[in-house]
Amino acid sequence: MFAQGGAHGEYVDRFFADNSHPNISWINDIGRHRYSAAANSLFGESRRAADLESKHVRLTPGFGG
Numbered sequence: 001m002f003a004q005g006g007a008h009g010e011y012v013d014r015f016f017a018d019n020s021h022p023n024i025s026w027i028n029d030i031g032r033h034r035y036s037a038a039a040n041s042l043f044g045e046s047r048r049a050a051d052l053e054s055k056h057v058r059l060t061p062g063f064g065g
Helices: 006-018 022-031 035-048 052-059
Strands: none
Touching: 006 022, 022 035
16 A cells, blocks of 8 residues: 555545554655655654553664664
């Protein structure tokens, strides 16, 4: 779904613009080469995470694994 371009990609972009889901929208941002937006989403989600494991999972993609 996130790899689709054209009209489908525009629908996904519009969905995330209208609905805040940063825990998954970062995947779409990476697919659209919006790396800064993806990093900001992941960082924000890690700050809201309660436990260390959740923080690690959210921050790992942002630092190349």
